[in-house]
Amino acid sequence: MHELLPFYGKRQKSFLKNYMRLASLGRWPLIGALVKKYANHYARKQHGGYLLNLAEAKDILDMSENIYLGPCSCREVFKNCDAPIMAEIIIGAGRHVYRDTLENFKPVSRVEAMAVITTCQQAGLMTTLVHCKEHFYSICNCCRCCCVPYRLKHQYGIEFALVRDKNIVTRFAEFLKEEGLHGVPQDIQQDKT
16 A cells, blocks of 8 residues: 555645646646646546446445545535535545544445435536545545546646546456455456466
């Protein structure tokens, strides 16, 4: 597990604000291209989100253990709308990312987590799988007016902040296996042996 994940978890709200501040520099004439280039590299290699459809979200939840529900960090910070705030689902490496703030989250079953995702999608929210250095740590259900990855992409041109990957479920399963986390489906385990 990457040692900086708990550091990020404790300071997540500051990171989100700083991402938005730094991205705004991408609009400056002289340094904008350099800022966008760096931000796209950072989003691809360090920290970003993958858009999920309902089936992908269900497959990822089916592989997950130790699932927690808590407040969406983007909406806690930016408060641009009244969308449901209890919409971030901690999975995978999330226990390590949020280990110092896990009291803000409550344990939920896969069924309860899926109900949250379904309700959020029906309310028009996006479902994303969030990663930090390819350590997947949460499924967030966010709105277009608060979601940092969405805003980075659509307001500031940071294309890799939020992407689609048709192989994201397989990548998540491989991550679980590499990290020694439970819940990897048998067919994924057998393919790797």
